[in-house]
Amino acid sequence: MSIKEFVSDDWTIKIDHDKCTGAGDCVDVCPSDVFELKDGKSFASNVDDCIECCACVTACPTEAIEHTSC
Numbered sequence: 001m002s003i004k005e006f007v008s009d010d011w012t013i014k015i016d017h018d019k020c021t022g023a024g025d026c027v028d029v030c031p032s033d034v035f036e037l038k039d040g041k042s043f044a045s046n047v048d049d050c051i052e053c054c055a056c057v058t059a060c061p062t063e064a065i066e067h068t069s070c
């Protein structure tokens, strides 16, 4: 398992890089530009900018994203 954790004061985003295909849906739907792709995997590099809308969790086709607020 290769689960990356991105921790903010009030929430944590976990991305399972074994499931992530680099589809980029999370990058496209996030209104706060939280995600970026590096080497075909998603990173929630700007986790502090999240507004807890949960769009990324819904959009990911492989259910790779877990969000403690969603």
Ligand code: SF4
Binding pocket: 015, 019, 020, 021, 022, 023, 024, 025, 026, 027, 041, 042, 059, 060, 061, 062, 063, 064, 065
């Ligand atoms: S939407 Fe899911 S599979 Fe696509 S890049 Fe984001 S985390 Fe990876």
Ligand code: SF4
Binding pocket: 029, 030, 031, 032, 033, 034, 049, 050, 051, 052, 053, 054, 055, 056, 057, 067
């Ligand atoms: S919950 Fe919304 S704002 Fe937060 S990372 Fe996901 S899409 Fe972006």
